[in-house]
Amino acid sequence: MTGAKFRQLNNKAILTWLVCLFLVALLIGLIYLWLIRTPAKPESSLEQVIIATNTEYVGTCSITAAREKGYFAKEGIVVLIQSHSSGKAAMEAVLQGQANLGTVADIPVMFAGLDQRPVSVIATIFKTEKDHGIVGRRDRGVLKPSDLKGKRVGVTLSTSSHFTLSAFLNRQKLSVKDVTMINYKPEEFADAIERGEVDAVASWEPFLNTMMTRLGSNGVVFYGKDVYESLYNVVGMRSYIAEQPETIRKVLRALDQGSQYCNDKPDAARVMHEAGKKTDTKEQRAAWAAYRFEIVLDQGLLLALEDQARWAIKNKLTNKTEVPNYLDYVYLDGMEKIKPSAVTIIH
Known part of the structure; x- marks a missing residue:
């Protein structure tokens, strides 16, 4: 093989390798661009x-x-x-x-x-x-649990306050027939007792505290300790x-x-x-x-x-x-x- 032909083949091989390297580099670059533009999925989403x-x-x-x-x-x-x-x-x-x-x-x-x-x-x-109880109005004669007899009592029926009221009355040898129960949503209690629509309310915290704050010295609270x-x-x-x-x-x-x-x-x-x-x-x-x-x-x-x-x-x-x-x-x-x-x- 003459020197000219050898140099010609050698140049072709080098050119081929350069083209291959270019294509590999281009491919790597494209993969890199795809990776950085595609948001990574979190390992575990909440x-x-x-x-x-x-x-x-x-x-x-x-x-x-x-x-x-x-x-x-x-x-x-x-x-x-x-x-x-x-x-x-x-x-x-x-x-x-x-x-x-x-x-x-x-x-x-x-x-x-x-x-x-x-x-x-x-x-x-x-x-x-100590989070369930009854708040009463002193000016309506509610000074102790037994005073609930004959009174209008606010309560949310079919809730724990309903059961607490029944247990309270039972302790006083009274029944639910001895009071007039009026059904309210819990958030309505404070307005109802402040306006005098009811004489007392059976509820839970924080509604007990809200009612006592509204009534001030006119309010009395009986907690459900040993009752519920x-x-x-x-x-x-x-x-x-x-x-x-x-x-x-x-x-x-x-x-x-x-x-x-x-x-x-x-x-x-x-x-x-x-x-x-x-x-x-x-x-x-x-x-x-x-x-x-x-x-x-x-x-x-x-x-x-x-x-x-x-x-x-x-x-x-x-x-x-x-x-x-x-x-x-x-x-x-x-x-x-x-x-x-x-x-x-x-x-």
Whole structure:
């Protein structure tokens, strides 16, 4: 091979290699541009959970703490709060599919059982004996619980305040027939008693405090200690719980941390929970010592639901005549997975 031909072949090889290198570089550049222009997908997007609750109620402290302290986010969920003034309304939101979970006292769960609604309690998150009671007007002769006889009493029917009123009257050897009950929404109580439409109101905090503030020295309050223990629960539709067992465990783990925060740091938790609210009073600050923030599934819940069902049947608040098996209205798997020691329900 002559020198000229050798140089010609060598030049062609070099040119071929240069073209290949150019094409490889072009390909790498195009891939790079595609990558930087295409938004990266997050490794794990936050799952949305809607909770129907009463943010004014102290029993929601563990929810507030779990959200504000980032416990929900740590579990990979973002919680949207849907505000309601009663557990009865929160339960209805869950039943109507407007919320994934709701916070309710035991009475709405009791009625759900009597009505055979497919809901389940995933945990009790709060207990206290000093958040339900009765506010009365002194100028209407209400100075002690027995003075309720013959009086007009405001109440939200089929709620824990309805049951509390019945228990109060029973302690005074009175019955619901000895008073005239007038049905109101909780947010209507303060105006009703201030205007004198009723002589007394059976309710819960923060509505008791609001009414006492409005009435001033003309008001008197009887708390439900030794009459009714409030059991505040988280409920959901059975279908949602069955389809989202891991989500339920995430919610429970976050609420467990929130409950610990509310118990271990009561002053900070109270300030955080009541931020922006007009319910921070000396009496309420002192009451925090009696509050128990803890996620449990206790046998006492079933006993309370059975007692309340008998009360509802006796007072013809339902057309049912038999007490349901309330074990069917409790979801055990979630708590047994994340905190088995807190499950004392016999099953």
